[in-house]
Amino acid sequence: MKVILSPGEIRGTVTANPSKSAMQRAVAAALLSNGRTLIHNPGFSNDCLAALEVAENLGARIRRVGEDIEITSNGVKPFYDTINCGESGLGIRMFTPIAALADLAITINGHGSLATRPMDFFEQVLPQLGVQCSTNQGKLPLHIKGPLQPKDITIDGSLSSQFLTGLLMAYGAVAENATITVKDLKSKPYIALTLQLMEQFGVKVEQRNFEQFRFGKKQAYRAGEYTVEGDWSGAAFLLVAAAVAGKAEVHHLNTQSAQSDKAILQALEKAGAHIMPGVFTVIVEKGGLQAFDFDATDCPDLFPPLVALAANCNGTTKIKGVSRLAHKESDRGKTLQEEFGKMGIRIELMGDEMLVHGGTGIKGAGVHSHNDHRIAMACGVAALTADKPVVIDNAEAINKSYPEFFEHLQKIGASLTREEAAVKN
Numbered sequence: 074m075k076v077i078l079s080p081g082e083i084r085g086t087v088t089a090n091p092s093k094s095a096m097q098r099a100v101a102a103a104l105l106s107n108g109r110t111l112i113h114n115p116g117f118s119n120d121c122l123a124a125l126e127v128a129e130n131l132g133a134r135i136r137r138v139g140e141d142i143e144i145t146s147n148g149v150k151p152f153y154d155t156i157n158c159g160e161s162g163l164g165i166r167m168f169t170p171i172a173a174l175a176d177l178a179i180t181i182n183g184h185g186s187l188a189t190r191p192m193d194f195f196e197q198v199l200p201q202l203g204v205q206c207s208t209n210q211g212k213l214p215l216h217i218k219g220p221l222q223p224k225d226i227t228i229d230g231s232l233s234s235q236f237l238t239g240l241l242m243a244y245g246a247v248a249e250n251a252t253i254t255v256k257d258l259k260s261k262p263y264i265a266l267t268l269q270l271m272e273q274f275g276v277k278v279e280q281r282n283f284e285q286f287r288f289g290k291k292q293a294y295r296a297g298e299y300t301v302e303g304d305w306s307g308a309a310f311l312l313v314a315a316a317v318a319g320k321a322e323v324h325h326l327n328t329q330s331a332q333s334d335k336a337i338l339q340a341l342e343k344a345g346a347h348i349m350p351g352v353f354t355v356i357v358e359k360g361g362l363q364a365f366d367f368d369a370t371d372c373p374d375l376f377p378p379l380v381a382l383a384a385n386c387n388g389t390t391k392i393k394g395v396s397r398l399a400h401k402e403s404d405r406g407k408t409l410q411e412e413f414g415k416m417g418i419r420i421e422l423m424g425d426e427m428l429v430h431g432g433t434g435i436k437g438a439g440v441h442s443h444n445d446h447r448i449a450m451a452c453g454v455a456a457l458t459a460d461k462p463v464v465i466d467n468a469e470a471i472n473k474s475y476p477e478f479f480e481h482l483q484k485i486g487a488s489l490t491r492e493e494a495a496v497k498n
């Protein structure tokens with residue numbers, strides 16, 4: 074699908090989409106519980122749908138009850154010897170240790186960008202926990218055979234926090250007097266989100282400085298009701314759209330959330346946007362925007378909306394943490410440089426820093442998402458202040474996290490048309 078977005082002012086109100094980070098974790102916790110969990114405000118992005126399918130294949134019964142999702146489970150009891158995590162990095166890194174709780178040999182696969190993302194962590198770590206594991210030279214598919222036996226272990230957290238999320242979730246179901254020690258953990262707030270969710274499902278982990286995670290007496294996940302929060306990662310694009318092109322009010326955003334990407338508020342403030350945060354609503358209005366410095370090491374998903382913001386700020390914005398982007402859905406530092414370059418915005422990559430030379434004018438152009446949802450959304454926001462329309466190719470990439478994104482942009486006043494790709498016979 075191509076989306077053609079015309080420049081123009083925006084003004085309006087919209088409700089944030091459900092957080093895929095929270096939804097996928099809740100699905101996993103429901104699978105690990107005994108009994109019936111009701112998930113309110115569920116997400117239906119591709120990553121969330123993949124999580125539901127994985128949970129079903131690992132033994133949960135899932136049905137839609139009105140607006141909610143009901144998950145009934147009796148712990149991990151796989152129905153099949155193969156699971157597919159779609160394109161979700163979190164999905165595969167979280168469900169692999171969970172699937173390893175069973176003693177069945179299981180093949181774990183995925184598609185699209187997930188096929189190119191590193192998985193060698195599992196080959197190094199799972200055998201230490203009694204799980205046989207092999208990969209295709211560090212890539213998919215994974216072959217595992219459990220059962221996982223928790224014990225004291227030390228892991229490297231520098232590539233991604235998602236592996237730790239998976240281990241924590243799996244340990245939560247079976248561990249007794251065991252400690253996970255992590256060196257050089259990145260994306261720490263995502264671990265805070267994992268611990269918060271585990272606690273909501275009845276499993277408490279003692280943590281010290283995000284370096285040690287201690288499990289004491291054996292615990293069990295408790296089925297119950299869970300409401301998925303609005304997604305700060307997706308809403309960041311709407312808030313930036315407001316900051317550069319008008320005004321918007323976004324509902325269902327918890328300013329006390331553990332989600333790392335609520336840090337977009339700090340960046341918007343530094344850039345000079347007007348912000349009116351409530352408890353569950355955020356209003357942002359355009360201001361005279363100036364270049365800013367921001368460290369996105371622990372909130373790497375903010376890079377794309379930050380670049381769309383920085384392109385509209387006078388001066389050179391410095392964003393730290395580029396090395397975190399190499400293994401996302403695309404090599405995002407380079408993709409942003411290439412696609413914003415087509416729109417006349419010069420981006421330099423200097424070691425771990427990105428320099429965005431903003432305020433020079435955004436040009437209408439044809440851009441490509443590289444099958445990366447956050448690149449499609451960043452280009453969509455950049456189009457609002459371009460001199461001519463921007464044509465985004467492969468715009469359906471948004472379905473990974475935020476299928477409603479272009480509708481939401483329209484709802485707050487953006488003018489866009491869609492062109493479906495011709496079907497080949």
Ligand SMILES: O=C(O)C1=C[C@@H](OP(=O)(O)O)[C@@H](O)[C@H](O)C1
Nearest residue numbers: 094163232233234235260263374
């Ligand atoms: O746990 C999560 O929900 C996520 C963790 C982050 O990954 P890293 O820990 O690899 O940075 C983030 O980029 C990803 O989109 C979602």
Ligand SMILES: C=C(OP(=O)(O)O)C(=O)O
Nearest residue numbers: 160161162163374401402
């Ligand atoms: C990198 C992302 O997700 P994941 O790693 O879960 O695929 C993302 O949503 O930007």
